[in-house]
Amino acid sequence: MTDTDIWTVIALLTLATFLTRATFWLVGHHITIPKRIHEALRYAPACALAAIIVPDFLIRHEQIDVSLKNPQLVAGLIASIFFLYKRSMLGTILLGMTAFTLIRLLS
Numbered sequence: 001m002t003d004t005d006i007w008t009v010i011a012l013l014t015l016a017t018f019l020t021r022a023t024f025w026l027v028g029h030h031i032t033i034p035k036r037i038h039e040a041l042r043y044a045p046a047c048a049l050a051a052i053i054v055p056d057f058l059i060r061h062e063q064i065d066v067s068l069k070n071p072q073l074v075a076g077l078i079a080s081i082f083f084l085y086k087r088s089m090l091g092t093i094l095l096g097m098t099a100f101t102l103i104r105l106l107s
Contacts, residue, residue: 058073060073071103075096075103078096082095082096
């Protein structure tokens with residue numbers, strides 16, 4: 001690829017990113033979303049996060065592993081219980097990573 005090709009790709013990707021992200025900001029006041037859909041969209045971030053995290057907890061060596069020998073699952077459960085009890089995001093991250101490291105090193 002030449003320098004011109006690279007800069008053209010960068011410019012087009014910048015434009016595509018801007019258009020897809022700014023569309024609702026630019027014309028959002030003209031679009032009316034039904035109340036039911038608006039209420040359902042409140043759960044979209046939690047669903048997206050679950051779709052990313054749950055497979056990471058459950059899939060180990062390209063297989064579903066729900067046993068206590070799965071360090072990701074055990075550390076995730078420990079961190080989740082801690083978060084439900086303390087509501088501390090930093091503490092949850094630190095405890096989860098510490099638990100995962102210790103479980104992995106001890107197994």
